[in-house]
Amino acid sequence: MRFQRSTGLLMHISSLASYGGIGDLGPEAYNFLDFLAAGKQHIWQVLPLCPTGYGNSPYAGSSAFAGNPYLISLELLCDWGWISGDRIANLAGRNGNVDFEDIENRKQPLLHEAARNFLDRAPNEPQFEGQWQRFTAFCNQEASWLNDYAFYAVLRRHFNTGAWTAWPEPLRRREPAAMADATAQFGRDLATEQVLQFAFEEQWRNLRAAAAKRKIRILGDIAIFVSMDSSDVWANPGLFQLDENLHPIRVAGVPPDYFSPTGQRWGNPLYRWDVLAETGYAWWVQRIRRSCMQYDIVRLDHFRGFEAYWSIPAEEETAVKGEWIKAPGAELFDRLEHTLGPLPLVAEDLGVITPEVDALRLGQKMPGMRVLQFGFDSVEAHDHLPHRFVPGLVSYTGTHDNDTTLGWWQKTSKTTRANLESYVGPVHETPVWQLMRASSSSVAEMALVPAQDLLNLGSEARMNTPAIAGGNWSWRAPQGSWTPELAARLADLVDVTDRDNDPLTQSAGLTPSAPTTSATPA
Template sequence: MEFARSSGVLLHVASLPSRGPIGDLGPAAYEFVEFLAAAKQHVWQVLPLCPTGYGNSPYAGTSAFAGNPNLISLEVLGDWEWMGRDQLSEIRDQKSAVDYGAVESEKLPLLREAAGSFLDRGASDPKLAEQWQGFAAFCAAEAHWLNDYAMYAVLRNVHGTGAWTHWPEPVRRREPEALKALVAERGRELAVEQAMQFAFAMQWNALREAAAKHRIRLLGDIAIFVSMDSADVWTHPGIFELDEELRPVHVAGVPPDYFSATGQRWGNPLYRWDVLAELGYGWWVDRVRRSCQLYDIVRLDHFRGFEGYWSIPGAEETAVNGEWVKGPGMALFSALEVALGKLPLVAEDLGLITPAVDALRLEAGMPGMKVMQFGFGGKGAHPHLPHRYTPGTVAYTGTHDNDTTQGWWNRANDQERAAVEAYVGPVADRPVWPLIRAMEASVAEIAIAPAQDLLELGDEARMNTPAVAGGNWGWRAAEGAWTPEIAARLAALAEVMDRENDPLAKGEATPA
C-alpha cells in the first residue's frame, strides 16, 4: 500500500508523562495529540499495546489480542464513576521513569477494584447503562480471544504469574472439566479481566477518534512471534512447534553476526506453518484483523521471518546451531488480503535482508524501513541515508532498539562524525535536528522521529538495548516536554517538506 507524504513521532503510551507510575490513555495522551496537531504531524507510532510479561517488553506480550491493562487511565475511570475520588487520591504524581513495581503493587489493585465496582453496579446504575450494554456487546464480539485470555490471566494470578507450562496438568492441557471448574470457581475474577479489557478498548478507541479528528493516524506493531508464556500458545498449541509434553521443539532467534558471536536465542516457539496453511491461516487472519481494529497502519516486526526464519533446536542454549527454514511467503499475505482486503502494512525489513526478502516485500506491496543512524558506517551502509531512499520507504532517525540520536552521536567514532558533518554540515555536537531535516527532505513516504530525538536527549533516554535483559522500557517524557517551540519547529519542517498530509489520503493529499 502506498502512503501520502507525511511525518510523525514514535512514542510509546507507557512513556507519556501521565499521573502515576506509568504512562496511560488519560489526559497526557490527549495533550500529545494536540501537540502533534500543532506540529502538523499526522502519524503517531506506538509500540505493541499487549499485556507484558517478564521483563516488561511489549515485544514479549502475554497475548497477541488483549490490551495492556497497565495503560488504562484511572483518571478516566474516575470520570466514568467506576471509582471514587478518594481512590484517585491514591495515585501518586508522575515519576521520572516507569515504575513497574508500583504498577503491580499500587495501580493494578485499583484497576481490579474499579472493574469490580462496574460489574456490581453496571446493571442497575442508570449512569452506567450505556457502558453496561457496550460491555455485553464487547464480550460477545471478542469472545474468540477474550474468554481464553481471561482464563489465562486469572490462572497466571492464581499461580503467582508462573508460566502456564508449570501449571497443574489438567489446566496446562486445557482439559474441559478443569476449565469448567475454573469458570465455576473463579467467575468473578474472569469477569474482572473482561471488564478491564473493555475499559482498555473504550479508552483506546476514544483516543484514536480524537487523533482522527486531526487526521493523525496510529501506527502500531505486530511482533511476528509470540511468547511461549502467552495465552496464544496455551490456547492454540497445535499451531506451534511443541512436543507431546508441550515444550518447544524449535525456537526463534537470529544467527551469529558482527554484534554477537553466539547470535540471539529469543526462545519464542515457531509456528507450524503447514498446519496454519491447512487451516487457511485463520489465526493470523484474526490477529491482523484485531491489529487493524487498534491501528490505522500496522508494522510487521521481523518481516524477513515471513520469507525465512532462523530455527534453533529447543535444547540449544545459544543460536549458533540453527538453520534457515522457509517461511509462508506470499501464501500468507494472499490469504490475508482475500479475508481482509487491501491492508495498510509496513515491513520492518532491517537486519540480514536477502533479495528473496526484498522480492516478497515488493510483491506484497509494502513499504520497507530505513534508519539514518545505520547510514554513516561506510559505503555499504549508505542505503540508510536519505539520498538513497525510494518512495516506498518509512524512514527513521532511530527506533526503539537504537540509542537516541544524541546518544549515538556522543559515542560515535571520528569516521562516523565526519560522515554526518559531510552530509548535513557542522553540527556543533547537536546533530539531531539537522538529521531530522535531512530525513524529512527525502522521498520517503513517511518520516518518523522518536520523541527522545525531538527533545535532543542522550542515552539516558534510550528505550531498549537488544540482548540486554534489564533496564529497558522505562523512559518517560517529563511533564511539559511538548513545548510550542518544538511544535512550531516541526510544523515548519512539515510545511516546507510537503509532509502536512494524512498518510492514508494517497492520491488526494492536501496541506493540513
C-alpha cells in the same frame, strides 16, 4: 499500499507523563495529540499495546490480542464513576521513569477495584446502561480470544507464574472438567479481566477517534512471534512446534553476525505453518483483523521471518546451531488480503536482508524501513542515507531499539562523525535536527522521529537495549515537554519539506477515520 507524505513521532503510550507513574490513555494522551496537530504531524507510532510479560517488554506479551491494563487511565475511570477520586489519590506522579513494581503493587489493585465496582453497579444503575450494553457486546464479539486471555491472566496470578507448562496437568491441557472447575472457582475474577479489557477498548477507541479528528493516524507494531508464556500458545498448542509434553521443539532467533558471535536465541515457539495453512491461516487472519481495528497502519516486526526464519533446537543455549527454514511468504499475505482486503502494512526489514525478502516486500507493495543512524559507518551502509531512498520507504533517525541520536553521537567513532558532517554540514553538540531535516526532505513516504530525539535527550532516555534483560521500557517524557515553540518548529519543517498538503493525500489508506470497534453494539 501508498501512504501520505507525512511526518510523525514514535513514542509508546507508557512514555507519556500521565498521572499514576506510567503513561496511559487519559488526559496526557490527548495533550500529546494536540501537540502533534499543532506541529502538523500526521502519525503517532506506538509499540505493541499487549499486556507485557517478563521484563516488561511489549514484544513479549501475554496475549497477541489483549490490551495492557496498565495503560488504562484511572482518571478516566474516575470520570466514568467506576472509582472515587479519593481512592486514586497519592499514586506516583507525572515525572520520572516507570517503576513497574510500583505499578503492579499500587495501580493494578485499583484497576481491579474499579472493574469490580462496574460489575456490581452497572447492571442495575441507569447511568451505566450504555456501557453495560457495549460491554456485553464486546464479550460476545471478542469471545474467540477474550475468554482464553481472561483464564490465562487469572491462572497466571493464582499460580504466580505465566509459565503455564508448570500449572497442574489438567489445566495445562485445558481439560473440560478442569476448565469448568476454574470457571466456578474464579468466575468473578474472570469477569473482572473481561471488564478491564473492555475499559482498555473504550479508552483506546476514544483516543483513536480524537486522533482521527486531528488527521493523525496511529501506526502500531506487532511482533511476528508470540511468547511461549502467553494465552495464545496455551489456548492453541497445535499451531506451534511443541512436543507431546507441550514444551517447544524448536525456537526463534537470529544467527550469529557481526554484532553477536553466538546470535540471538529469542526462545519464542515457532509456528506449525503447515497446520496454519490447512486452516486458511485463520489465526493470522484473526490477528491482523484485530490489528487493523486497533491501528490505521500496522508495522510487522521482523518481516524477514515471513520469508524464512532461523530455527533453533530448543535444547540449544545459543543461536549458533540453527538453520533457515522457509516460511509461507506471499501465500500468507495473499490469503490475508483475499480475506480482509487491502492492508495498510509496513515491513520492518532491518538487518541482513536477502533478495528474496526484498522481493516479498515489493511484491506485497509494503514500505520498508531506513534508519539514518545506520548510514554513516561505511559505504555498504549508504542505503540508509536519504540520497539512496525511494518513495516506498519509512525513514527514521533511530528506533526504540537504538540509542537516542544524541547518545549515539556522543559515543560514535571519529570516522562516523566525520562522515556525518560531510553529509549534513558541521555539527557542534548534536546532529538531531540536521538528521530530521535530511529525513523530512527525502522522498520517503513517512519520516518518523523518536520523541527522545525531538527532545534532544541522551542515552539516559533510551527505551530499549536489545539482548539486555533489565532496565528497559521505562522511559517517560518529562512533564511539560510538548511546548508551543517546539510544535511551531516542527510545523515549519513540515511546511518547507511539503509533508502536509501533498497531492499524495488522495492515495489509498491515507485519511484516518473514526475507528470501528467490536465494543460498539451492532
